[in-house]
Amino acid sequence: MADPAFAIELKGISKAFGPVQANKDINIAVPKGTIHGIIGENGAGKSTLMSILYGFYKADAGEIFINGRLTAIPDSQAAIRAGIGMVFQHFKLVQNFTVLENIILGAEDGPLLNTSLAKARKALADLSREYELDVDPDALVEDLSVGHQQRVEILKALYRQADILILDEPTGVLTPAEADHLFRILRGLKEQGKTVIIITHKLREIMEATDNVSVMRRGTMVGHVSTDETSPEALAEMMVGRKVLLHVDKGDAHAGETVLKVEDLRVRDDARVERLKGVSFELRAGEILGIAGVAGNGQSELLAALGGIQRATGKVTLKGADLPLSGAGANGRARRDAGIGHIPEDRQTLGLIMDFTAWENIAFGYHNEPKYQKNALVMDNAAIRADTEAKMATFDVRPPIPTLPAKSFSGGNQQKIVVAREMESDPDVLLIGQPTRGVDIGAIEFIHKQIIALRDAGKAILLVSVELDEIMSLSDRIAVMFDGRLMGFRDPASTNERELGLLMAGITGEAA
Incomplete structure (x- = not known):
């Protein structure tokens, strides 16, 4: 039994794909009701680690604890039952379905869809109001902006009773205004007791939105810090293993014809x-x-x-x-x-x-x-x-x-x-x-x-x-x-x- 104060504890997680060691002996603990950032360069193993937590991959070694209990997560359905939801960098939505149809897809109450749709419509209205996730339930997903499609993914997870929400590169396809709105949504989720994990490499997002941050480099976990006790420069050096220039160093242009x-x-x-x-x-x-x-x-x-x-x-x-x-x-x-x-x-x-x-x-x-x-x-x-x-x-x-x-x-x-x-x-x-x-x-x-x-x-x-x-x-x-x-x-x-x-x-x- 692990510490129940942690929503998630991963102990000794390792995963290899052939000769590539994606994760090596990873340990991480995420306190309940916090926004936790996981940062690292591309290929550092962030997404692989969270895919293990969500049941997309099976770890070669290690243990997963959810709310202090050792939990087996062989597939995504087991992750959903454990109260975990995930919003992927590239959304998993059916473009020619409505928002409401996407919400219930895979979570229908039975063969008759009308009952499921009516239940989901009411739940969607409640969730939209509670978390500022305004979206038209009857709109086709293909007609929505990228920012609104992301809200649909978050609503899908919340409809499935997720208490732990993982977002993979959540602002990679958002405008600055959409990103700011997303951060407001995440803070609202935190205030309601939800635990949020953000996988990103954007230091501004980490400094603005998270309580704690874990840093990965080349498949290993190199450190855990409180966000208010670190800086973008320190995090960048931890990520890359060297000092990184955070501004563009350039001379004057010599424009020609x-x-x-x-x-x-x-x-x-x-x-x-x-x-x-x-x-x-x-x-x-x-x-x-x-x-x-x-x-x-x-x-x-x-x-x-x-x-x-x-x-x-x-x-x-x-x-x-x-x-x-x-x-x-x-x-x-x-x-x-x-x-x-x-x-x-x-x-x-x-x-x-x-x-x-x-x-x-x-x-x-x-x-x-x-x-x-x-x-x-x-x-x-x-x-x-x-x-x-x-x-x-x-x-x-x-x-x-x-x-x-x-x-x-x-x-x-x-x-x-x-x-x-x-x-x-x-x-x-x-x-x-x-x-x-x-x-x-x-x-x-x-x-x-x-x-x-x-x-x-x-x-x-x-x-x-x-x-x-x-x-x-x-x-x-x-x-x-x-x-x-x-x-x-x-x-x-x-x-x-x-x-x-x-x-x-x-x-x-x-x-x-």
Whole structure:
């Protein structure tokens, strides 16, 4: 019998996947009614540890205690019976079901759904009111924002009577405003006596939301600290095993000639709604132009149109030559051939084929390059694998196994594969969407350095990020998007978060 004051105690947990030791002799105790952070770099073993707790994996060794009692958790149903709920980084929702249908899925009272739906509707109303989890029970999940879909996942767990809630990278796909609302929800859960575990690598979230934090590094637990007795710098050093630069170290830009010129760019979606409304700007060699804005204000459409994967109107020139915005010449391959690289915002949909291996994903889009060809008919797979090994070493992809499918890597390591492929292709213009979304602190530092190095090598970089501090730290100029328009340009040295925040809300500024 363990200490009943702890909601969870894990003792001596170990788990290996073939030669990879994901968890090694892990010990952790989480007090009841607290918010506990578990942080570490991608590949540190955080998600594996929580997947063991939720019954997705079986530990090779060790014991699990829930509320002081030794508990066997062979599967997720056993975890739910033990009062554990989990919200995954990539949600487990049926997109064409309603919110209510998703809530009861797997927890029906019997073969007649009407009774289950009526019961769930009342419970959902009570939970929504109690925890500020406002969501329309009759809305289709596919019509909800990412933030509201996450609320549905939390409601699913609470409907199943979860007293312990695990959230894996909960803000990886949220806007700053949605993240702030999530933290309010978590504090409300804590006040009601729930125990919350946050798996993350974002130090701001840890400092803002947690009571205690445990730090993992390369499959081991390296320390437990009270949040109010530590600092971001100390946590970063524990995570990485060395001192980490938490700000971007860069010199002045030496911008050259205009490389990319965009005039009156417009995009309509499938419903003929205009999403990009006459955007115009110039991008010069040797500079980073940052696009700030709340997600959903046209940034995605801008990247897609420039990357050749979204039909548009207007005029775009690259080094003085017109780029097609529709028709046969408007595609990703033609853009790459012209010298435009693209790190897409959604790595799993646009950046990778999840069932294919890392070495196959490294070659995608560049498979016709001479270095990947054995002869006119056959690709040189050995050369691609060797190139992938080199890229994995340079970008610290973990585990460094080119033959693993992309879906076997953590979200951050999937991002590193995409970043490595596009940055190493030596483009003249690099379009970057959310470069560090779901990426750990050590990798963020590395990716930021690579972006600056590309700028210093004379490359033109268009950077889109919902992380305002990232935009302000990396950019040489900042443009703010609201409702499909550029609201104005600002110098990072003379602006501030308040001014940019007002522009992001469309409150001030003249459309540019």
